[in-house]
Structure formats: C-alpha cells, structure tokens
C-alpha cells in the first residue's frame with residue numbers, strides 16, 4: 889500500500905516536470921523565433937485566450953503556420969515555419985502559449 893502511494897507520488901513528480909520542461913522549451917522557441925517580429929513579447933502572448941491559442945496550434949501548429957505562409961509581410965518567417973523543427977517543437981510552443989494566455993492569470997518572465 890505504502891509502495892503504491894510512493895509510485896503515484898513519483899509519477900506526479902515526473903509528469904509535472906515534463907510539463908514544465910515543455911513550457912520552458914516553448915518559451916525559448918517563442919523568444920528566439922517569434923519575438924523578433926512580435927516584439928511586444930508579453931502583450932502578444934496575452935493577446936489571445938487559451939482557446940484561441942489552442943486552435944492556432946492544432947495539428948502541430950498547422951493553422952499558425954498557414955497564417956504566416958499566406959502573408960507576404962511575414963515572409964521572413966517562411967523559412968522557419970517550413971522546417972521540421974517548427975513542427976517538432978510546436979508542442980512546446982503550444983504549452984507555453986496556453987500557459988500564459990490572456991485568461992490564464994499567469995505572467996511570463998522575459999529577461
């Protein structure tokens with residue numbers, strides 16, 4: 889019984905750090921890849937609700953990618969959105985954006 893409790897505790901710790909890891913990685917993607925254009929970093933994350941970010945990040949971030957590929961003004965981002973790296977890291981970016989969305993009540997730290 890005690891052992892079971894211990895395993896559950898361990899599992900909680902692991903899942904928690906996995907989520908935190910994703911948010912941290914998403915933060916890095918955001919700072920390096922998005923904030924060059926979306927310079928008002930914090931305000932930009934806060935410009936959308938959890939649900940709006942979730943929609944944009946569906947299917948490994950396909951809607952967000954399309955939105956940029958359609959826009960000539962975003963031309964400089966095409967190279968990035970077309971790489972497998974974007975698709976691979978979209979999960980982390982999604983965690984980050986949803987964690988700090990307008991209705992999340994949380995403030996992201998940028999230094």
Ligand code: HEC
Nearest residue numbers: 918921922924925926944955956959960961962963964965
């Ligand atoms: C090269 C510059 C550039 C980069 C890099 C870039 N964007 Fe954009 N983004 C734009 C431009 C320009 C638009 C406006 C597109 C339009 O409406 O024509 C835009 C639009 C958007 C929108 C829609 C805005 C709205 O009000 O609905 C979101 C959301 C967004 N970008 C998120 C991101 C995220 C997240 C990243 C990082 C993965 C990113 N962008 C990287 C230039 C960029």
